[in-house]
Structures are given as C-alpha cells and as structure tokens.
Amino acid sequence: MFVKIKNIISKVDRFLFKKFGSEKNIKSLENLKEAKIIFSHLNEFGKKKEVKFVGGCVRKALCDENIDDIDLATTLEPGEVKEILSNYNIKVIDTGISHGTVTAIVNQKKFEITTLRKDLSTDGRHAHVEFTKSWEKDASRRDFTINAIYADIEGQIFDPLNGISDLENGKIKFIGSTEERIQEDYLRILRYFRFFVHYSEKKHDQNTLKYIKQNINGLNKISKERVFDEVKKIFSLNNTFILFSEDSPKEIILNIFPQFKYYKRLKKISILSQKLKEEFDYGLILALLIVDDSDNYEYFCYKYKTSNKLKNRFKNISENFSSLKNKEFYSNDNIKKLIYLSDKNSVKDLLLFSACLENKIELSEFENLIKYTRICQVPEFPISGNYLKEHGYESGEKLGKKLKFLKEKWIENNFVLDKKILDKSLNKVNRN
Numbered sequence: 362m363f364v365k366i367k368n369i370i371s372k373v374d375r376f377l378f379k380k381f382g383s384e385k386n387i388k389s390l391e392n393l394k395e396a397k398i399i400f401s402h403l404n405e406f407g408k409k410k411e412v413k414f415v416g417g418c419v420r421k422a423l424c425d426e427n428i429d430d431i432d433l434a435t436t437l438e439p440g441e442v443k444e445i446l447s448n449y450n451i452k453v454i455d456t457g458i459s460h461g462t463v464t465a466i467v468n469q470k471k472f473e474i475t476t477l478r479k480d481l482s483t484d485g486r487h488a489h490v491e492f493t494k495s496w497e498k499d500a501s502r503r504d505f506t507i508n509a510i511y512a513d514i515e516g517q518i519f520d521p522l523n524g525i526s527d528l529e530n531g532k533i534k535f536i537g538s539t540e541e542r543i544q545e546d547y548l549r550i551l552r553y554f555r556f557f558v559h560y561s562e563k564k565h566d567q568n569t570l571k572y573i574k575q576n577i578n579g580l581n582k583i584s585k586e587r588v589f590d591e592v593k594k595i596f597s598l599n600n601t602f603i604l605f606s607e608d609s610p611k612e613i614i615l616n617i618f619p620q621f622k623y624y625k626r627l628k629k630i631s632i633l634s635q636k637l638k639e640e641f642d643y644g645l646i647l648a649l650l651i652v653d654d655s656d657n658y659e660y661f662c663y664k665y666k667t668s669n670k671l672k673n674r675f676k677n678i679s680e681n682f683s684s685l686k687n688k689e690f691y692s693n694d695n696i697k698k699l700i701y702l703s704d705k706n707s708v709k710d711l712l713l714f715s716a717c718l719e720n721k722i723e724l725s726e727f728e729n730l731i732k733y734t735r736i737c738q739v740p741e742f743p744i745s746g747n748y749l750k751e752h753g754y755e756s757g758e759k760l761g762k763k764l765k766f767l768k769e770k771w772i773e774n775n776f777v778l779d780k781k782i783l784d785k786s787l788n789k790v791n792r793n
Contacts, residue, residue, distance in 0.1 A: 387422040387516050390414050395467040396431065399474075400514040402449050403435060403442065411436050412474070413496075413511040413519065420507050423528060424560075433474045434511065436494050439463050442474055460490055478502065480545060497521050504542055504549050505556060506534045531562025533569075540572045547579030551591040551617075554610070558598050570609050577616060589665040592618075596643040602627040620661045621650040629717040637728060640713055644671050648710070649717055651675065654682040677707045678714050685715045691722055693733055694775050697740075701772065705734050740776040742768050744783070 390396065396414075403412045414422075415434040422428060435442060439461055443453045446465050456464040461476035477499040478490040493499060496519060500509040506524040518525070527534050533556045535542045535549075543549050550573050557565065580588065595601065605611040605624040615621060626649040630638060651658050658675040661667070684690050699708045709731055716727045744767055746760055754760045771778045 387414075387419065387512050387518075389425075389428055390418060390422045390431075390512065391514060391516050393431075393470075395470045396472070397514060398449075398467055399433070399446070399451070399465055399472055402445055402451070403437060406437060406441065406445055410513055413513050415511045416503070416508045419510045419512050420524075420528065422512070423510070423525065431470070431472050433472055434477055434496075434499060435474055436477055438476050438492055442476075461492060501536060502545075503536055504546070504552060506532075506536055507556065507560065509536060528560065531560055533557050533561050533563075534566075535569065539569055540576065543572055543576045544579065547576060548583050548587055548591060550577065550580060550613075551588065551595065554604060554614070555591065555595045555598070557610075558595060558601055558603055565607060565610055567609075570613065573613060577613065580617060585665050589667065592647075592665070593643045596646040599638070600631075601646060602631065618650075620657070623650055623653070626650070626717045633716060633724060634728060637713065637716065637724070637731070640709065640731065644674050645710060645713055647671075648675055648678050648714055652678045652682070652714075654679060674707070674710055677703065678710060681711055685711065685718060686720065688722070690715075691726060691730060693730070693737075696730055696733060697737055697776070698772055700734060700737055701739055701776070705737070708734050742771060743778060744768075744771075 400412055404410055412433050412435040414431070416432045418428050418431045437445070439455075439458050442463055442465075443455075446453050452466045454464045454466070456462055456473065457475075461478050463474055465472045465474055476492050477494060477496060478492050479495075479498045480490055480502045496511065500511075500521045503509040506522045506527045508524070509520075509522045510524040510528075511519040513519075522536060526532075533553060535553075553569070553573065595604075602624070604614050605627070611624070615624075627646065630641065647661075648658075651661055652675050656679065658679060659672070662672040662675065689695060696708060696712075699711070712727055712730050712734070715722070716724065744764065746754075746756075746764060749760055749763060750756065754763060767778065767783065
C-alpha cells in the first residue's frame, strides 16, 4: 500500500513539475542576469513569450549540473533578433545564420539563439531548414527527448515529448524515428553513447543499437574535429567503462575506434579511491585506452588532429612504459628525479596510468606518491657556468660538457653534489 501511495505522489509531482515548473531545479538559469536582459528585450517584441531556454542548459539545470553553454530558442527570425539586440548595444555574431542561429554576447557570456525550425532535408552533416512558429515542430526535429525540454525565464517548463520523465527514469530515447534522427546527423551515434554513460539507468535498447550499427559508416562523413570533440566529452564523464561492459555496444565502439584496444584497463578505475578517481581527465582515460610501449598512439593523434599537448602526454607515458614495471620506479627519490627532468603533471600522469595496470603496487602507495608530487620541492642545480669560469674554465664546448657531467652526477646522487667529484674537476683544469 505504501509503495502505491509513493508512486501516486511521484506521478503527481512530475505532473506539477511539468505544468508549473520548478524554481529549485532551474534556479541556476533563472538567476542569470545576462539571460534576463536578453529575455526582456526579445519578449518586448511580441504579445507572447518569444524566447525560451532549450536543450543542454535546461537538462543540466534540472540535474543540478554545471552549465557551460546556453542555448535559446525563439519564434523571432535571425534578422529580428539581431535588430532588437543591436538596438540595445548587445553584440550579435552570425554563427550559423543560414540555420537560424546567431550568438549574443552580454558581459562576456555567450547565448546561442536559434529560430524555431523544422528540417526539410539533410545529408548527415548539414540540414536545409524552414523557420516555424511552432514549438512542437521545433521539438520534434531535435535528437533526444531529454534535449527537447524548454523553460522560460520564470521557470515555466514546456516539455512536449516527456523528456523530464525520460531523464528521471534514465532513458535515452531518440525523438521519432531513430534511424531518421541518426541519418540527419551521424554524430548523434556518439552523442547517444555520451548521454547513455551520463544518464542511463537502463540497458541499451536493442533496436537503437541495431540502427546505430546499420548507420555506423555515416560517421565517416563527419569531420574528425567534431568526432574528437564528442570523444573528449564522453571520456570526461565518470564510469566510462560502461561503454565496454556489454558485447554489442563494445563492438560498436571498437568498430569506430579500433585503437581503444586496452579498454579493460578502465575497469581498474572503479576500485580506486575517490581521491584518485578525481585525478583522471579525458586525456588520461584516452591514454589508458591507447598507449603502450610503441608509437601507435601517433596515428590516433594524427587522425583526430589532437593538440600537441595531448600528444606529448601520450609520448611521455609511452617512453616510460617499460619503467612502470619496475618496483624501483615507485620511490620518492625516483619521483623527485622525474619531476626535475620533466614536470609534476607528467609524473602524475605516469603514476595514475600505472595505477590501472596489472602490477603489485598497493593503491595506498599511489596515493602517497601523488601526494608527494604536490609537496615535492624541485631542487636547483648549485653550479653555474660562471662558477666554472671563476675556477679556470673558458667559455665553449668543454665548459658545456663539464656542466652536463656535473649535473648528471648531481641527479644520480639524489641532488647532492659530491665534493670529491667537483674538486677533481676543478683541480684538473687548474693543472692544465
């Protein structure tokens, strides 16, 4: 009986939430003073409310997540939006005006404003659109129900496709025909997996996976930059091993990214402490998937035009890969040397990467070593070229070689310069 009452109350709560909105759940959007400015100006234009929040910002507000991008939908056409906001000295940029999108900037905050539209045709990358005044038609051309939730500046929710219910129940559902939605933009294949990792509480719908498999080659039409941008978003989430926990989705991911052959390493993250888990970013997750002691990572970096910074992180791990198998690697003295020769972030990458390999090092030891990297003071080599000149060396190749020799001995001796070695070097040149 209690369960029945609880279910009834839950349904009533969802109904009231959809009908009247929730101050608590979208407060982060309502309180944006820059948004209030745009809403006030655009809503002055007509008798009805002409603009609403839509998509990711509403979804994230409902889930109390950090909001980065803010999308607005409006019944006004791009030219009208530009004219109205320009009259109030608000900067407006034509970011995709052929598709009805402009970007307004208020106090350095960007708002992407798109006219309600329906897609007439698409080639899997770009769509030919027609503007509309219908919020329902605009919702029906979007990708997933959880991205077709609208809200006005007062917090009133408009949810024509029951996206809130799907969000509450962890259901990732394409709008209308799954195959049509995928064929409109093949990147939605990866977006599906991203939302599944982040929100799903169900198993994959087999029909959805079937249509994804049938259309997987369409991703070849998508620019590598867009694909990699989606990859970064996926592997910035927690629990990404879920992508490989079922055979069918694993087969799809490995079909798209055959370089992800070390996916089993991700499973080790689940047993790490929360402190260690929080240290992993998308770059380190990708390294776990790809990097070994070869230079195979270079092809992935070339194919997806990754930054040199990410490529260098992969290179650092690859070049030190064999050393990670040695117990001597995991000592404070060695960590200090590595920090001196590279930097703290590079050493932290090595330690976190190693924590997900099959080795006999206790996890508590990794925590201690990472803590040590934070507090470790990087030593400064006490001998300079001028010092050697004062003791008889002349500028040139000999001086450079001697400095290098002394520094190597200093590092080998745990950053202590052996006085005998130094005296011997100085006496030798003086005798000459």
